[in-house]
Amino acid sequence: xxxxxxxxxxxxxxxVSMNPLYENPSNISQIKDLFKSNEKLPxxxxxxxxxxxxxxxxxxxxxxxxxxxxxxxxxxVQKDLEKFLSSKQFLDFVLKITGKKLKFHSKLIKLDWKDxxxxxxxxxxxxxxxxxxxxxxxxxxxxxxxxxxxxxGETFFIPAEPNNLxxxxxxxxxxxxxxxxxxxxxGKRLFLIGISYI
Amino acid sequence: xxxxxxxxxxxxxxxxxxxxxSKFIANTPFEHLELTDFFVKQKAAMLLESLSxxxxxxxxxxxxxxxxxxxxxxxxxxxxxxxxxxxxxxEFIELxxxxxxxxxxxxxxxxxxxxxxxxxxxxxxxxxxGRKIAFLIYLxxxxxxxxxxxxxxxxxxNLPDKVAKKIVPKxxxxxxxKVSPKSFHSVGEVVSDTQRIxxxxxxxx
Numbered sequence: 001x002x003x004x005x006x007x008x009x010x011x012x013x014x015x016v017s018m019n020p021l022y023e024n025p026s027n028i029s030q031i032k033d034l035f036k037s038n039e040k041l042p043x044x045x046x047x048x049x050x051x052x053x054x055x056x057x058x059x060x061x062x063x064x065x066x067x068x069x070x071x072x073x074x075x076x077v078q079k080d081l082e083k084f085l086s087s088k089q090f091l092d093f094v095l096k097i098t099g100k101k102l103k104f105h106s107k108l109i110k111l112d113w114k115d116x117x118x119x120x121x122x123x124x125x126x127x128x129x130x131x132x133x134x135x136x137x138x139x140x141x142x143x144x145x146x147x148x149x150x151x152x153g154e155t156f157f158i159p160a161e162p163n164n165l166x167x168x169x170x171x172x173x174x175x176x177x178x179x180x181x182x183x184x185x186x187g188k189r190l191f192l193i194g195i196s197y198i
Numbered sequence: 199x200x201x202x203x204x205x206x207x208x209x210x211x212x213x214x215x216x217x218x219x220s221k222f223i224a225n226t227p228f229e230h231l232e233l234t235d236f237f238v239k240q241k242a243a244m245l246l247e248s249l250s251x252x253x254x255x256x257x258x259x260x261x262x263x264x265x266x267x268x269x270x271x272x273x274x275x276x277x278x279x280x281x282x283x284x285x286x287x288x289e290f291i292e293l294x295x296x297x298x299x300x301x302x303x304x305x306x307x308x309x310x311x312x313x314x315x316x317x318x319x320x321x322x323x324x325x326x327x328g329r330k331i332a333f334l335i336y337l338x339x340x341x342x343x344x345x346x347x348x349x350x351x352x353x354x355x356n357l358p359d360k361v362a363k364k365i366v367p368k369x370x371x372x373x374x375x376k377v378s379p380k381s382f383h384s385v386g387e388v389v390s391d392t393q394r395i396x397x398x399x400x401x402x403x
Contacts, residue, residue, distance in 0.1 A: 068321035069357040177260035182316040
């Protein structure tokens with residue numbers, strides 16, 4: 001444990017640390033089995049993922065990004081979280097669950113009223129793995145879910161649940177979109193998404 | 199059944215058809231027309247009443263959320279059967295050809311739609327094999343504060359840019375546009391209890 005902490009300290013910045021439950025070999029083995037148990041959409045939800053969640057500082061300023069036939073949302077970068085997703089500790093954890101050496105490109109996404117993303121035939125994503133860490137607060141669920149669908153009726157919703165980490169394997173034919181946020185939405189809808197293509 | 203029984207006579211006048219066609223072609227951000235008081239008043243009222251008897255189904259995806267009927271080709275309501283036959287009749291197709299300058303077939307898609315509070319349709323271009331003209335027949339009145347407007351986007355390099363025109367639903371108006379690589383449009387979210395009720399569909403060619 002000391003060696004892992006030392007590596008994180010040398011990276012600089014605030015030391016974002018995983019809940020020790022997720023370092024327990026027996027738990028990791030169960031997580032791996034659960035992950036693979038859904039053949040169509042291998043995935044797992046890990047609650048209370050960060051042991052120091054309340055200390056993570058989130059940016060105040062987000063930049064709006066919008067392409068009407070693709071998406072509308074705001075983005076920001078949080079260096080400590082970026083570093084965590086590329087840390088040996090996290091990537092080894094993901095390797096144990098998925099059996100894959102992955103590299104994630106990440107961004108913080110904020111969804112406000114009228115934000116969304118669309119699955120567009122002209123911009124189909126390659127298969128890969130997504131890791132989503134939720135930082136929402138008091139969200140009343142009027143849109144804003146992250147949805148995975150195979151377009152044939154199988155859908156998987158990821159609602160707003162603070163400090164949950166969700167790991168998803170997107171196989172060929174499975175796509176992700178952010179549900180349109182309607183005018184009744186209240187609270188903050190914010191998540192970090194890391195994407196690794198295979 | 200004849201056009202004169204259904205359609206406001208000012209839209210059947212040959213001189214007016216030519217003038218409207220010029221407007222259709224010249225309109226921006228892409229070819230479209232809005233024709234108010236399109237149907238004979240009584241017929242418009244009967245359409246709304248008949249449509250209210252149809253079964254509507256919830257439709258939801260990444261792109262939209264609204265209520266929709268099955269295609270009117272399968273309706274058992276006699277007035278709606280007559281309406282469906284009217285829209286694909288030689289006379290009506292000829293009218294649409296005169297108003298748009300486009301060659302059309304006697305083939306349409308037609309369904310009823312209702313958008314309720316929080317329903318929406320995000321930006322897209324309607325492109326699909328065979329679709330030449332997209333149309334809406336509005337059967338409710340809305341104000342700008344209700345939402346539900348038809349947004350027409352301008353485009354740059356065949357991608358939508360900004361909303362260039364907003365069409366607020368007005369009872370008994372007939373709006374249609376040419377389906378093309380730049381016919382990007384959306385329906386703004388309804389933000390009140392006022393329902394946005396329409397027939398919509400496509401003329402094929």
